[in-house]
Amino acid sequence: MMGKWKKITILVAFAGLLPATLVAKDDSKTSRDYDLKKAKFIAVTKLDTVDNGYDKTYTLPNEDLSELEAQKLDSMVNSWYVQNAFEFDSLSYNTLPDSLKKALPDSVYISRLQDINSYIDLSYNNTVKNFITLYTIKRRDQVKVMLGLANYYFPIFEQILDKYNLPLELKYMAIIESALNPRAFSRAGACGLWQFMYGTGKMLGLEINSYVDERRDPVKSTEAAAKYLQDLYNIYGDWHLVIAAYNCGPGNVNKAIRRSGGARNYWKIYYHLPRETRGYVPAFIAAAYVMNYAKEHHLSPTEPSFDIVTDTIQVHNYLNFQQVSAVLNIPVEELRDLNPQYRRDIIPATAKKPYTLKIPANKTSDFIDKESFVFAYNRDKFFPNNKIVVPSRHYSYFTPGDVAGKDKVYYTVKRGDNVGFIAEWFHVRASELRYWNNIHRNLIRVGQKLVVYVPKGKGAHYKQYNSMTLAQKQSGKVPQNKTITSTVDVSGPYTIYTVRRGDNLWTIARKFPGVSNFDIMKMNNISNAKSLRPGQKLKIPSNA
Template identity: 40%
Template sequence: MKFRALLWIMLFWSVQLNAQRRSYIPSSRDTSVKLLSDDPISAALDSLAFLKLFDNVKYTGEFGRITIPGMNSDSVPVFEASVIADRIAKLDAQSPFKLIYNDEVRAYINMYSIRKRNQVSRMIGLSELYFPMFEEKLAKYKMPLELKYLAIVESALNPAARSRAGAQGLWQFMYGTGKLFGLKVNSYVDERCDPLKATEAACLYMKYLYSIYKDWSLVLAAYNSGPGNVNKAIRRSGGKTNYWDLRPYLPRETAGYVPAFIAAVYVMHYAKEHNLHPIMPRAIFNEIDTLHIRRRVTFTQLANVLDMPTEDIAFLNPSFLLEVIPETETHHVLTLPRSKVATFINNEETIYNYKLSASARTDTASINQALPKVRIHTVRSGESISMIARKYGVTVAEVKKWNHLKSSQLKRGQKLKVSSPYKVQVQEVVAASGASNSQSTEPTPAETQQANNQNDNTAPKAYVTYKVRSGDTPWKIAVNHGMTLNEFRSLNGFGNKTVLKVGMRVKVKPKK
């Protein structure tokens, strides 16, 4: 009997000890402490669900996929308070911030590690894009690198985040504060959304706040609510300068700000232990580069010539409000994937000329040859979804919708349904600059035969001739007429080394 009692006691303490180390719950169980229903920190996390940069991407990155033996990929670990408190104490010992553990911090840890796990996985992926940039600027100003986690609390690392009060960007600058620290805002450009410039301004602002309070927790509070509210809280508290003593006197939103910051520091350090893994965006920091440009260009021009989705350009350049980079006497900074930088440099004039050709005046003589409403396009080697969309005069989104595609990746031989909204036209184009007409409106019999012999005989095939001008290149002519370089060469029987001569007539697609 005594032996049985002893056995039960040993079993009880074994279970308790194991629970203290780690326990698991199904994803559907809610163990979080309730936060404010309109909590802006939670709202910032929710905004990540709408970033198209995460469409159809998988768990990747330096964190690895499964790190705890015996744990399923969808397991949600829950740790005892003593375990989390011990971990935070270790982080505190290595940080200039006062990192503590209490119920308020626990509530935000539960939000990050349990309730909003999918959003946090995206945020971890974004951290690999933005944290190297943040660390570089913080090191420049000799500031604690932990301040990079402030952007998690402010925007969940969403560069397009906008608060109800009107704060914008990764660092959530209000209009007045942004202007005070050199961020320009006009109809075309909002530098509060520029990751580099806003990070520089955030460092200057936090350095200024630290010169006032000499306490990083108060810097966080002042960054969120403004130094006026912190000064008021200090007066109302009788002159106290400890954040936790001031907390009852701070605005409601700021009261949760430092707990959320501590929770963010903890979760980012212990993501593996909580089975949190990054969902990576399509571009990471070491795969992008910047260029200086002065002339006006639209995201559509860049997308068409560089053959990349417009939403990718918009994500990398969130400060341009209308998807237009305006002309300037100094320069604007354009961010692109590194693989596209050389293409831009080598074809910069072509990109600008693409704009000019798009704004040309057209006098159109139409051949009212109605096309079938729905056709089947067979994907050829080297074709992208944006090329196919341009070919039929539709959008990438429409092609995806008609074919129930979740990503832009295509395979050679894949069949796509395409419904083209236009009729075949033969156009006479007069350049916007007033140049004389250089295109014949009559396709020759040879051109008609060439059109009928193309591999994809379901597509509209009417061609015109174009007279080569000084400065023309095969790439420039192809882009100006909505063609790929290979299409242009194939249509005219040109090889890679064919040299164009001024006055030569070549075959091109008519402009729609």
């Protein structure tokens, strides 16, 4: 598509704030090696207006589209990384400098956007400002998580984008699409980091079947996204239109172009695009901003508690994640998120069709040394007669007797909650939670009261979740003005557990039914959930 790109120059005067700024336009062709500083795009006039590069400036609709992105962030930042592998270190809003508790002057945002070496136009207007405010003030915890995940995913994206000679800034699209969650699944059925629909994924050559969904494969889905973006650029020759078409489809962009009299400029067809797409390009620009100026907003990456340096193994025979986990001592949950494309914890590899397995780099030598043991471990259980045993779909039905003798707790749904989170917090199955509350398709709403049945005597303990923040619930932190209420007998029987790399109180508690992270804290006199260290011995209550 693009051995050559168009270079555009726009003369813009930002009245009263910036001097006239010359920032791009002629019709000459230029190579990929063109000096990006000379190719910066920044088209700005007034706060609510955008210079379209032609003869006039026009006003954008006065609408705040950032709430759509806020809802998307809340629903999509829910991978195993976020639930278990990250220790949230929230910088309280009250501890922020006063200058960062509100939007900065427009001139600051404009100047910073101009300083980003971007081949894609980073325009600025009120809609862009709303998204920057969302990322830097309203959704700080989610942004910290994405900054941490970016350390793992962005090198993958950049290598592939560079391979296809595409602007590396396109990596920020994955933030808008999936919040860097490879398991993100939209209500419309789009899946993966790049949110491909089933038909689009198949069209782009991704394998999608009962065992494998390459829409969730970071490498292959990015390859497919790069090819698709390349095709879209061949159609439109304008990156804003390409980004918009990726979101809503070329058909909707073509309609918007026709309805605006043939204009081929995103800001001129803005009115005629679907509402979500109107916010898509501004959200992209804001994502580019926050990823480049996170430090200036006191946003530091929430790093995962496991080593994100990985290696890839070629597999030529059927393999179950539990075999790898048991022999190499890698948590199954980690294998799932390093290899999200495998839907049933099974790699359906054969000699004729090998597949890849991604593992922590420090486990590569172990795999090579113990490869025969890995494949032999419980082989007859997982693959009798060398055939895949298809896990039967499990439907759980419960009767009133299932809750006999348990405490009944009511939990009010908060923003950012989902069925999976709540089930994890209360140590119940998601199927139970759905059954007790007649929940269909995991749909819950903010303010909805859910009933949860917990072990006898622990009702007061679990009621605390109603007064905790999302970050506290995810990390196991107890509000300072609360007392841990538990029925654990600190002098009673217990077992010893040795903390391993990557463990936290939450993941350890999950290994022992009926035991919560608060129980472990009380039994071991732990006041700081982040104080665990590998090799530490913990008492696990056996009478909880």
